[in-house]
Amino acid sequence: xxxxxxxxxxxxxxxxxxxxxxxxxxxxxxxxxxxxxxxxxxxxxxxxxxxxxxxxxxxxxxxxxxxxxxxxxxxxxxxxxxxxxxxxxxxxxxxxxxxxxxxxxxxxxxxx
Amino acid sequence: xxxxxxxxxxxxxxxxxxxxxxxxxxxxxxxxxxxxxxxxxxxxxxxxxxxxxxxxxxxxxxxxxxxxxxxxxxxxxxxxxxxxxxxxxxxxxxxxxxxxxxxxxxxxxxxxx
Numbered sequence: 001x002x003x004x005x006x007x008x009x010x011x012x013x014x015x016x017x018x019x020x021x022x023x024x025x026x027x028x029x030x031x032x033x034x035x036x037x038x039x040x041x042x043x044x045x046x047x048x049x050x051x052x053x054x055x056x057x058x059x060x061x062x063x064x065x066x067x068x069x070x071x072x073x074x075x076x077x078x079x080x081x082x083x084x085x086x087x088x089x090x091x092x093x094x095x096x097x098x099x100x101x102x103x104x105x106x107x108x109x110x111x112x
Numbered sequence: 113x114x115x116x117x118x119x120x121x122x123x124x125x126x127x128x129x130x131x132x133x134x135x136x137x138x139x140x141x142x143x144x145x146x147x148x149x150x151x152x153x154x155x156x157x158x159x160x161x162x163x164x165x166x167x168x169x170x171x172x173x174x175x176x177x178x179x180x181x182x183x184x185x186x187x188x189x190x191x192x193x194x195x196x197x198x199x200x201x202x203x204x205x206x207x208x209x210x211x212x213x214x215x216x217x218x219x220x221x222x223x224x225x
Binding site: 004031032043051088092098101105 | 143153156167171203216
């Protein structure tokens, strides 16, 4: 079992709709959770961080965390073609706060 | 403010040669990380510096990889001798505090032929 799991996609989303991305993690003691956006050939870009159960909103992005169920999700509202990218879920390692464990990423394609 | 910068952006070397990758973190970030993504796989942790000290090097694949961060500023990652399976994209990242998200550089694409 992978430590951080994501659906690889591609997730096709009409422009203006909500994109919903899910991520599950295996280690219950993880405390920090992050979403990165990566355009093809570019570096991962940190877009959201969440540390407590519940929702955290930042612009068109909402991160949701449920530690009991060990999942974290990302909602992208009013999806735009510029949101087309791979979204990486990352979780801090149980044995090291400094070590991020990444999922393989979900490719999102926003269609006009 | 400059982000994390990495040099070179691409490197093609022959099996058995040596390559040194460089990373300049964001100014003031004590935490510096190296990650690697090999084709078709997820990004994997290699090691973590706090200032000039290696905090965690559990992800280093073997002793052909040597990372240094003299003076607690920039870092280098040397691969000697390089093998075919070392091909991939090597990312450097930095953060101000532990537990915060790290900011990534653009990566060095290493191809060993």
